[in-house]
Amino acid sequence: MTEILTAAQMRAIELAAIESGEVTGLELMERAGRGVVDAIFDAWPDFKTARGPAPEPPKYFWQDEDAYKAIVLCGPGNNGGDGFVVARLLRDAGWVVEVFLYGDAGQLPPDAKTNYQRWSEIGAIRAFADISEEILNGASLTIDAIFGTGLTRPLPDEIGNVLQFVSVQANSRSKVRPPIVAVDVPSGIDADSGRPISHSVIENDEGYYTPALTVTFGAAKVGHFLDTCTSDYSCNSVSDRRGPSLVVKPIGVEHRIEVAAGNSRIVDLFEPDKARHIDLLGRSSVGLNLLFLSKDRGGHKFSHGHALVLTGGFGKTGAARLAARGALRVGAGLVTLGVPPNAQMEVASQIAGLMMTRVQGGEALAETLTDARLNAVCVGPGFGHERARALVPVVLSNKRATVLDADALSAFANAPEELFETLHENCILTPHKGEFARLFPDLANRLAEVPTRGPAYSKVDATREAAARAGCVVLFKGPDTVIAAPDGKCSINSAHYERSAPWLATAGSGDVLAGFITGLLARGFSAMDAAETGAWLHVECAIAFGPGLIAEDLPEILPKVFCELGL
Numbered sequence: 030m031t032e033i034l035t036a037a038q039m040r041a042i043e044l045a046a047i048e049s050g051e052v053t054g055l056e057l058m059e060r061a062g063r064g065v066v067d068a069i070f071d072a073w074p075d076f077k078t079a080r081g082p083a084p085e086p087p088k089y090f091w092q093d094e095d096a097y098k099a100i101v102l103c104g105p106g107n108n109g110g111d112g113f114v115v116a117r118l119l120r121d122a123g124w125v126v127e128v129f130l131y132g133d134a135g136q137l138p139p140d141a142k143t144n145y146q147r148w149s150e151i152g153a154i155r156a157f158a159d160i161s162e163e164i165l166n167g168a169s170l171t172i173d174a175i176f177g178t179g180l181t182r183p184l185p186d187e188i189g190n191v192l193q194f195v196s197v198q199a200n201s202r203s204k205v206r207p208p209i210v211a212v213d214v215p216s217g218i219d220a221d222s223g224r225p226i227s228h229s230v231i232e233n234d235e236g237y238y239t240p241a242l243t244v245t246f247g248a249a250k251v252g253h254f255l256d257t258c259t260s261d262y263s264c265n266s267v268s269d270r271r272g273p274s275l276v277v278k279p280i281g282v283e284h285r286i287e288v289a290a291g292n293s294r295i296v297d298l299f300e301p302d303k304a305r306h307i308d309l310l311g312r313s314s315v316g317l318n319l320l321f322l323s324k325d326r327g328g329h330k331f332s333h334g335h336a337l338v339l340t341g342g343f344g345k346t347g348a349a350r351l352a353a354r355g356a357l358r359v360g361a362g363l364v365t366l367g368v369p370p371n372a373q374m375e376v377a378s379q380i381a382g383l384m385m386t387r388v389q390g391g392e393a394l395a396e397t398l399t400d401a402r403l404n405a406v407c408v409g410p411g412f413g414h415e416r417a418r419a420l421v422p423v424v425l426s427n428k429r430a431t432v433l434d435a436d437a438l439s440a441f442a443n444a445p446e447e448l449f450e451t452l453h454e455n456c457i458l459t460p461h462k463g464e465f466a467r468l469f470p471d472l473a474n475r476l477a478e479v480p481t482r483g484p485a486y487s488k489v490d491a492t493r494e495a496a497a498r499a500g501c502v503v504l505f506k507g508p509d510t511v512i513a514a515p516d517g518k519c520s521i522n523s524a525h526y527e528r529s530a531p532w533l534a535t536a537g538s539g540d541v542l543a544g545f546i547t548g549l550l551a552r553g554f555s556a557m558d559a560a561e562t563g564a565w566l567h568v569e570c571a572i573a574f575g576p577g578l579i580a581e582d583l584p585e586i587l588p589k590v591f592c593e594l595g596l
């Protein structure tokens with residue numbers, strides 16, 4: 030896992046580094062600008078050869094130019110300061126650079142002003158109003174250094190119009206224009222929530238603009254993995270297949286983020302009284318409880334747990350069967366489907382490796398659960414509201430580790446408190462957006478409000494509040510899945526950038542996720558570990574399978590993922 034930061038945490042780290050005397054703000058800005066230029070050259074190696082032949086493709090390069098041209102848009106704060114550094118370094122590398130400044134140069138903060146002056150000695154600075162189609166023509170890149178972590182208010186129209194102009198061009202499928210590189214954060218997006226502040230003139234029919242490349246410093250920010258910031262729409266991405274890229278460049282303050290292994294997290298440095306840190310379940314599996322995924326050589330099937338997956342009635346058992354298959358593949362020793370009599374034939378004819386028991390009503394379920402070896406339960410996929418209202422209380426009163434998904438959540442839309450009262454610490458709720466809104470309508474409404482100030486209310490905030498209210502782990506699904514425990518522990522399972530997995534948006538994929546988590550609970554994982562590991566494996570399976578994925582493929586590709594993890 031990687032720790033990701035809020036804007037306030039990043040500011041505190043930079044301030045601490047500057048105040049300690051180990052680095053100046055000006056030096057940090059130089060490193061940031063250098064990081065952006067390095068990242069550009071890594072992403073587009075052809076750009077390193079300043080006056081070389083035109084690269085093939087990209088199409089946005091005009092063949093008759095003999096130098097690359099960058100448009101650098103600078104804002105009124107230190108993000109703009111980074112922009113002046115980028116402009117100077119690109120010019121040093123032989124580029125033609127056109128710089129535009131929003132606002133009054135006299136009001137720039139000191140380090141940004143120094144870099145403004147350095148640029149003024151070698152190049153012109155023009156106003157945003159001067160940006161035109163003509164100027165964009167022939168440019169290889171647009172650098173967005175307007176706002177970074179300091180955005181607090183809605184964008185002024187003047188900036189919105191410019192961003193719309195350059196981004197619509199960059200994202201247009203008909204006109205292929207210079208891709209945009211965002212410095213730290215795409216301007217207009219709040220770094221904590223990933224959401225645009227206020228109405229945004231940059232939003233067009235195809236959504237907010239997506240930079241081909243975002244280069245951030247020290248550590249990624251929470252908002253990079255949430256909401257609009259993760260929109261996949263981009264035409265001129267670094268790699269068309271993978272979509273937009275996010276690169277984190279070190280600026281020499283990283284030792285303050287992870288001073289040493291263990292308890293030296295940023296939270297302990299700056300917010301010691303709160304368990305507030307946020308982990309990213311990213312490309313690396315480090316920090317996940319994967320060691321325990323290996324099976325004990327001396328173990329037998331009962332030593333790996335026994336999961337009970339409850340099914341709906343006739344014609345509705347597919348979802349639970351998918352979940353059961355997931356639980357079995359993830360390594361539960363035994364998986365039993367709890368089936369009402371009218372669905373027995375349907376289930377019996379379609380399962381292999383799974384067991385089946387008859388579970389009609391609450392009494393039968395209570396009787397089934399007298400078997401203490403059944404140590405994890407999955408309830409909800411394809412279950413039906415009526416059956417859920419009758420059986421969920423029985424499941425919960427038996428205090429087994431339990432995953433509540435789909436109908437087990439929606440069935441309580443009219444009385445969520447009734448559900449919350451019976452939940453316990455070994456439960457996991459796995460709502461998607463609609464189910465979340467049914468159980469936590471006030472939080473969903475807050476999340477739906479258009480933010481007018483930064484930091485905006487985020488999916489992380491909503492999931493944490495939901496977990497505290499429910500008294501158990503909540504896994505709020507989406508491409509930006511957020512997992513939170515009642516004590517505030519929180520992680521984001523990112524399916525973005527190099528972990529982009531669009532094929533995961535397929536019917537039944539959530540059922541398999543519920544099954545993975547149930548299987549891990551059966552194997553003895555804690556609720557938070559099971560949710561994090563299950564969600565992470567789910568995305569890994571989608572990536573391993575690739576295009577054409579359907580839900581049935583997810584459990585079947587899991588052995589390959591395990592093999593690659595060295596289990």
Ligand SMILES: NC(=O)C1=CN([C@@H]2O[C@H](COP(=O)(O)OP(=O)(O)OC[C@H]3O[C@@H](n4cnc5c(N)ncnc54)[C@H](O)[C@@H]3O)[C@@H](O)[C@H]2O)[C@@H](O)CC1
Pocket residue numbers: 040043044054057058059061104105106107108109110111138175176177178179180181182183184185212213214246280
């Ligand atoms: N603090 C540091 O030492 C470093 C900061 N760096 C850069 O500095 C950025 C943060 O700098 P700042 O804190 O100056 O923040 P920004 O540069 O993001 O913007 C802050 C400025 O914009 C104004 N502002 C905010 N929202 C506005 C709006 N909607 N309309 C008009 N004006 C608005 C603020 O009043 C302030 O003047 C980072 O994102 C990063 O790019 C890097 O240079 C690394 C070092």
Ligand SMILES: [K+]
Pocket residue numbers: 108173174175176177211212213214215216
């Ligand atoms: K920016």
